[in-house]
Amino acid sequence: MVEQSHLFLDDTYLLSIDTRFESRALGSDRVSIIPADNIVHAQGGGQPSDDVTVNDVPAEVVKEAGRVALLVPADRAHGFIDEHRVTIRVDRDTRLRHAALHTFGHIIANVLDEHGWFAKKANHFPSEARIEFTRKDPSNMTDWSDIEDDVKSRLSQVLSQRLPVHVRQDKKTSFVQVGDLPEFPCAGTHVRDTGCLATYEIISTKIKKGVLKVRYDAKHTE
Ligand SMILES: [Zn+2]
Incomplete structure (x- = not known):
């Protein structure tokens, strides 16, 4: 299980990262991407989640067992799910x-x-x-x-x-x-x-x- 570091806590202005990740199928529709180096804030403490893409695919941000997970449609994850790294981007505005x-x-x-x-x-x-x-x-x-x-x-x-x-x-x-x-x-x-x-x-x-x-x-x- 990948140990996740929360880089967003120290650096609000780090808006994209290339990172190792772990993935898991959620039924046949969606895939959960868990980045090792996490720049994404997931809703909590009264603050909403960031707007996020994984390899340019829009993702839903959730928490899974204390880790931030990015959910993407399975049919759009095919292109990168077997890679070692993904690029995660957070919407600046x-x-x-x-x-x-x-x-x-x-x-x-x-x-x-x-x-x-x-x-x-x-x-x-x-x-x-x-x-x-x-x-x-x-x-x-x-x-x-x-x-x-x-x-x-x-x-x-x-x-x-x-x-x-x-x-x-x-x-x-x-x-x-x-x-x-x-x-x-x-x-x-x-x-x-x-x-x-x-x-x-x-x-x-x-x-x-x-x-x-x-x-x-x-x-x-x-
Ligand atoms: Zn605060």
Whole structure:
């Protein structure tokens, strides 16, 4: 069984690779390709999967027993299934969009944490990105209007600094840190530094039953 290394964790911008792989038939219709050197993010942690091709054949991205597998139609895999290597490509625009959203999501969580809110759930999908927060101290009755100006100016301050985004591996867990803000365990993709965010925006906020929902958007530079 091929040992899979997840290169996307360290390098968001590695968009194609020639790699050894393992394959397995899924019924008569599809073949599962498991790359040894993996540059593909599979949906998880609130982030969608990448758009991917294997030898130019569009693939569905899934997880199989903790490994990333790329499913291709069997009739289109005939050409390469007996080869030793395949070329995997990740769509650049989708990758960068997801990385921008995910990174800005972390920064929002960092800043809200400074204001007494704990991020408990996140969705970093384009057009529906949002994070849900609960109060770290339930007796704290602070409303969004009390912190809005401070949060927005802190976000501008953080994002004006071109902070590097660090990734470190500790055993099997990957931790992500923006500048010297507190790190998060995270296995998504992130921008190289905050200067890569071309635009960012808090779209709306709402507090209901003690849960603060923050909808947001962010785009990577071209
Ligand atoms: Zn992340």
